[in-house]
Amino acid sequence: MRIRKADAADLVEIQTLLRANGLPVDDVTGLLIEGFLVAEDTDGSIVGSAGLEPLGSSVLLxxxxxxSEIRGTGVARELVARLEENARSLGRLEVWLLTSTAERFFExxxxxxxxxxxxxxxVRxxxxxxxxxxxxxxxxRKRLLPNSFPYVNERPQSR
Incomplete structure (x- = not known):
């Protein structure tokens, strides 16, 4: 499994995956695809997607x-984690979303x-x-911590 930045050539496959999952595709266009990631299976087919849509100082996941055949394998978690990292790199510290079916997953x-x-x-x-x-x-909503905390994983050395 490989996760990578989506490009315009992925648009049709992403839309097909979204339709198969009952998600809207009307506004998933070449412009919006800039903020998307895709998960590719070993044969190169797209088996996961997610995107960030910048909205001023906010971002929408x-x-x-x-x-369906790879649900429960951690692909969704990895896509979300990488998008959150992308949001941090854009200076966004809150990620917003709407869901009708995955509230428990996002919790x-x-x-x-x-x-x-x-x-x-x-956002509204x-x-x-x-x-x-x-x-x-x-x-x-999820509030993100900025990346720039020095010494987060380090313990002070005793002298």
């Missing part, structure tokens, strides 16, 4: 989908349910919130 990886009204305006106005996802979808 979207379109997390994994082929396990550190997201908390938040009312839609608590989301920043630029994006197409995912305003049009594509049902009003019954759970709104979730």
């Amino acid at each position: 979207r379109s997390l989908a994994v082929a 396990v990886v550190g997201y908390e349910r938040i009312s839609r009204g608590e989301a920043p305006g630029n 106005l994006c197409r995912q919130f305003a049009v594509l996802c049902p009003s019954t979808a759970a709104c979730m």
Whole structure:
């Protein structure tokens, strides 16, 4: 299994995977694909995808989908972890998402349910919130720690 940055050539396969998982594809275009990662099987077929959509000072995690035959293998966790790292590198310390089917998964990886009204305006106005996802979808957020904490994993040396 290899995870890599998506490119325009992956668009049709990503859309097919999203449809198979019952996720919206209307706005998954060549422009949006810039923030996507894909998981490739050993034969090069795309078996997972997820993306970040920058929204001003916020970022939306979207379109997390994994082929049914490899669910439970850690691919979704790895995609989310790498996207969170990408968000940090962009200086974003909050990741937002909407989900109708994976609330428990996102809770396990550190997201908390938040009312839609608590989301920043630029997030509430994006197409995912305003049009594509049902009003019954759970709104979730994760606060990320910045990468620049020195000595996080080091213990002071005794003298």
